[in-house]
Each structure stands twice: as structure tokens, then as C-alpha cells.
Amino acid sequence: MYFHHLHFYVRDVAFWRDWFICKLCFEAVAAASAAHEVLVQGAIEIRLSEGSKDSENSEDSEAATYLHKHPPGLVDVGLATDCFEATLQRAIAAGATLVTPVSINDQGQRECQIQGWADLRHTLVEVSPVWVAAHLAGHQNTGHQNTGHQNTGHQNTGHRHIEDWLCAVDHVVLNVPQGELAAAVDWYQAVFGLVRGQHFDITTAHSGLRSQVLMHPEGTLQMPINEPTSANSQIQEFLNHNRGAGIQHVALRSEQATRAIAHFRQRGLDLISVPTTYYDGLHQRPDCPIPNTSAASRQQLLLDWAPGGQQGMLLQTFTKPIFSEPTFFFEIIERSLYQEAGQTKRAQGFGEGNFQALFEAIERAQAARGGVFN
Numbered sequence: 550m551y552f553h554h555l556h557f558y559v560r561d562v563a564f565w566r567d568w569f570i571c572k573l574c575f576e577a578v579a580a581a582s583a584a585h586e587v588l589v590q591g592a593i594e595i596r597l598s599e600g601s602k603d604s605e606n607s608e609d610s611e612a613a614t615y616l617h618k619h620p621p622g623l624v625d626v627g628l629a630t631d632c633f634e635a636t637l638q639r640a641i642a643a644g645a646t647l648v649t650p651v652s653i654n655d656q657g658q659r660e661c662q663i664q665g666w667a668d669l670r671h672t673l674v675e676v677s678p679v680w681v682a683a684h685l686a687g688h689q690n691t692g693h694q695n696t697g698h699q700n701t702g703h704q705n706t707g708h709r710h711i712e713d714w715l716c717a718v719d720h721v722v723l724n725v726p727q728g729e730l731a732a733a734v735d736w737y738q739a740v741f742g743l744v745r746g747q748h749f750d751i752t753t754a755h756s757g758l759r760s761q762v763l764m765h766p767e768g769t770l771q772m773p774i775n776e777p778t779s780a781n782s783q784i785q786e787f788l789n790h791n792r793g794a795g796i797q798h799v800a801l802r803s804e805q806a807t808r809a810i811a812h813f814r815q816r817g818l819d820l821i822s823v824p825t826t827y828y829d830g831l832h833q834r835p836d837c838p839i840p841n842t843s844a845a846s847r848q849q850l851l852l853d854w855a856p857g858g859q860q861g862m863l864l865q866t867f868t869k870p871i872f873s874e875p876t877f878f879f880e881i882i883e884r885s886l887y888q889e890a891g892q893t894k895r896a897q898g899f900g901e902g903n904f905q906a907l908f909e910a911i912e913r914a915q916a917a918r919g920g921v922f923n
Contacts, residue, residue: 550636550741550765551684552718553674554594555799556625558612562586562599568871569595572818573801573879574714584608591716592684593801596625615668620874623796625662625670626721628741628770629684633659633675636741640673643739663740666723666733667794671741688717688769688802714809719800719882720771720899724787726794730776733794734761741765743772747899756782762899773899790874798867798878806864806883810848813881819869823849838862853900861887861896 559565566586569575575588575595585608586597600613615624630636637651646664654660659675676684725733737743746762757778764771775797777784787797803809814820828846831837836858845852851865864883870876884896 550743550768550770551629551676551681552721552770553627553629553672553676554596554625555623555718555721556585556596556598556627556672557622558615558624559597559599559621560616562597565597569597572816573813574712574816591713591802592686592688593715593718594627596627619668619792619795620790620876621872622791622877623721623799624668625672626665626796627672627674629674629676629680630768631676631678631681633673637661637673639742640740643736645740666725666736669723669795684717685769714805714812715801715803715881717769717802719802719880719884720773721799722797723772723774724784724791724794724797725774725776726788727777727785729794730759730761730774733774734763737763737772737774743770746771749899750778752778755779756785758782758784787876791876796877798880800865800880800882803881803883806850806866806881807844807848810850810866810881814848820849821867821869823851823866827851851900853898854896855898859887860889861885861894863896863898863900865900 557565562585566577566588569588570577573590575590575593578587578589584598588595588597598608598612600609600616612624640663641647648662648664648670651659651661654674660672662670662672665671723733734745738745742765743763744766746764748762749758749760751758751760758775759778760773760775762771762773775784777788779785784797788794810820825846828842831842831852836854836856838854838858839852839862842852845864849866851863853863853865854861862885864885866881868879868881870878882900886893886895888894
């Protein structure tokens, strides 16, 4: 199982299409259907729909219903599989609800929409082994030129070659109310066959959260699920503003995070601030794999690595919430390559060494919005 697309419901599609193009260098493509706008970069596909109850387009009507209850956000996390029949039957047997029946999409693939946790949805899309190979190639992209996205079924509108600053969806994070984490984890395990990965209990001076990572054993899909452990947690703030569970952030993979972030900053992307003391602390770790952190410091990237410093490095940063309410944001992440036993491998994990700095940075932004810590 793999990430297929990310479908946002927004109030002004034209504005957000231009935002993704301007701020994150996505490219608009001509979709076979006018049901939604489509933007691509590397192996990432973004879809945008806006709410209109009067529209004959069912997606617009669904978006209007959603936006009446929630602020704009990521509503449908599309999932791709080359084992469609077995995956669908497993989901149905586990009690999943089909929102839409199985149909044939514009690319001749079977798909259907499954009700996810709370108001989240998952469009299950059948893909071929050729699609999987192309998707994995995008996941392993090393910054080459983008030559057309032919494997998504869309065509570039401008027929131009652009540099892919971002190459793949790394992980998607779901926030649920306190007390729902175990049930949500069990549901995704039963319905989609995900397995448990790392587990985190994070506590700062002001708040806390609990997180369980889920992943697919035969694919690249990774989905951490968070619940708050304090009433003033940033997870609880999200739940309050989102008016329920939902996707808090998506991590987009880059193979050149330092250059990408510098480029995005020039284009006006708003990112969190990291104090200079964070970089002083890095050099106190004896196994720091790089002697000079000045480039990362200039772009305020968080750095993390496994003990010993021999298993690659993670570089991470986070945008500020992109919508008017403090809900959804993006993470930019680079997983460096390293050699082990003659094999090339990629750094794993989720930057657990960065959690303290990350959540303190988010709490500073939370406090600036008027958040009160007891």
C-alpha cells in the first residue's frame, strides 16, 4: 500500500492552486475530469475541491457539507494498492463503510472511497506493478528534472521541465481525541493491514501527547496517530479548531532539504522558528555525523540521527499552519542515505531527538495565538 493522492477541501480553489504553485513549486496538470484541480511534483499528487451546495458536481457538494462542519483541510488520503480485490475484501470484512461503490476512474483503474476515522476518507485506487515501480522511483528521486508525470494519468499543461524540490509523501499524521488512540490504531490495523512501528510519549514543560506510528508491511505508507495527554496540548488545540479528529500534517520528502527550504523561503513560505541554542546543543552530542551545521542553522532545519551517527541523518522543518485556523501544516523532511554492509540504506525514524525542540517551537506559536499554559 502506498500514498496515491492528498485531496484538500478548501474555500477558494484558484487561490490554493496558486499557493501550491508559488510557495511549494507544484505544477498544475490537466485532469481528465473537471471534478477537481490537480497539482503534481515528483510522486506527490495534490487534489483541490471547493464547497458549493448548488453545484451538480458531487465532490463540490461533499466539500460544502464538510466545510460547513470543519475548517479547510486534508479530507481524503488516497491509498494505492496493486492488490485491490484482497485489500477491499479485507476492509469490508473488518467492518469498513464504503462511501462510494467500486467504479472505474479516468485512468481505467478500479477505485472506491472508504470512510476513515471520524470524517476522514480514503479513496482506494487500484494500480499496476508499473505504477508501483514508477512510484518507488519517485520515492528514491535524487533531484533530477521532472519530465512529465505520465504515470499518474495526467499531463502537464505547460509541457515544461521543472526541478522537483519535493519527491514523495513521507508520512501523514492523524490527530484523534484523548482516549481514542488505541481504537484508531486497532481500526487501521484491521481495515488496511497496517502494523505498529515506533511509539512515543512526549512531554514538554507545558503539555504532552502520545503517538503510535503505523505502517504497511509491503509498501511505503506510514501514518502516525496522535492523541493529547493534556488539556492545553497543541494536539488538543488542533482538535478544538478542527472540530474533531483530522489530519494535522503531511511530511513531504526532499532529497535536498537545505536548498529546497532556502528556495521556499525566497518564495514566501512561512516556517517555524528554531532558536540558535538548539544548534549549540547538537554539538554536545558526541556522535554528530556532520562537523558543520551552519547551512542547516541558516535555514533553521532540525537535525537528528540514530545513536552512533552511522545510520544517516534526518533533516526536518515545518511550515506554520497554512489555513486561517491553527490546524493543518506541512513538514519538509530529508532522509539521508548511508552505507551498511555494502548496501545503500535510507535514514529511518521520525526525528524523535527533535521532538523537544519541535514541540517547544509549536508551543511558542501557540502562545503567540493566545494559548494559555497552566
